[in-house]
Amino acid sequence: MCGSQPDGCTPKTFVDYLGDNFKSPFIFKMNISDTGYDYNSTLHINPINTTMSSCSKGVDLPFFKAGACGCSDCTDSCPKPVPPPDVTQCKLWGILCLDAAYGLGFVICTICFILTILLTNVFIDMEDQLIDNGNIPIISL
Numbered sequence: 001m002c003g004s005q006p007d008g009c010t011p012k013t014f015v016d017y018l019g020d021n022f023k024s025p026f027i028f029k030m031n032i033s034d035t036g037y038d039y040n041s042t043l044h045i046n047p048i049n050t051t052m053s054s055c056s057k058g059v060d061l062p063f064f065k066a067g068a069c070g071c072s073d074c075t076d077s078c079p080k081p082v083p084p085p086d087v088t089q090c091k092l093w094g095i096l097c098l099d100a101a102y103g104l105g106f107v108i109c110t111i112c113f114i115l116t117i118l119l120t121n122v123f124i125d126m127e128d129q130l131i132d133n134g135n136i137p138i139i140s141l
Contacts, residue, residue, distance in 0.1 A: 018024060053059055055074035058067045071078040090097035 019026070054076060055069040056076035059065065068074070068077050092100045095103075
């Protein structure tokens with residue numbers, strides 16, 4: 001922005017570059033000094049105030065007032081998130097409760113599956129014995 005390297009950029013070189021640049025449509029000359037002066041007693045020009053304020057704090061100067069920047073522009077203005085509360089893990093005999101519930105569900109489902117297989121085979125064997133003995137009731141319509 002100054003027409004030179006960033007480390008050589010000062011307020012004076014910046015204003016000089018803006019006012020006397022081959023790309024600039026307007027040519028103007030500014031005299032930047034450390035002392036204030038009056039020009040025809042109507043225009044009061046004071047030295048540049050180079051103090052910077054944080055974006056999370058407002059600016060309250062006699063000639064300029066502005067509030068702090070918003071969270072989308074300045075991360076320092078964002079509210080600090082509240083850390084979540086410490087959650088104690090539920091444990092049952094040294095095992096997490098959720099893991100114990102999954103294990104118990106697996107055991108119950110396995111037992112139900114084995115019982116279903118066994119009972120199905122028992123009833124199939126009983127049905128085969130009834131057929132072999134001829135004790136099947138005949139339903140006539």
